[in-house]
Amino acid sequence: MFNFKYAFAAIALCLLFPASAFSQNQWLGVYEFSEDGGKNAGGTTIFVTHRLEIMTSEDGLIATIESNGYQTSKDLLCKVRVKGDKAYIYFEGYGENNVFESFQKGQLMMTLESKREGAKPTLLTHWGVFKPVVPKNEKSGKVYFTKSS
Secondary structure, rough: OHHHHHHHHHHHHHHHHHHHHHHHHOOOOEEEEEEEEEEOOOOOOOEEEEEEEEEEEEEEEEOOOOOOOOOOOEEEEEEEEEEEEEEEEEEEEOOOHHHHHOOOOOOOOEEEEEEEEEEEEEEEEEEOOOOOOOOOOOOOEOOOOOOOO
């Protein structure tokens, strides 16, 4: 006897898994954010660039965050969890070029949120323990990172 309940469940699973894979794959790529804080009292330019790369691994999505510039040298290794239209980025460890160690494994670094404003997609950043260098950029829920590739 044909069981419609099981057939429906099987079809639903087949339809959901590709959508889940697409949801994960939409986050793959390189994101960049540059901060211009003007000059300090001595006339030195305060400029910092942040590069976030999200990629796949055997364990799912992973990321690296590299921040370089004025008094900044961070090389961070992270895990990425996708839920709906958000990518949650969690600290895992330090890369070879890291200078300061101030994070603990499992801390939420930041959340990226994909939104649509009309036909134009936008990417909002919600800061966790990872913060921008320039204080004017500390407000969460704004566009900071842009996808470069």
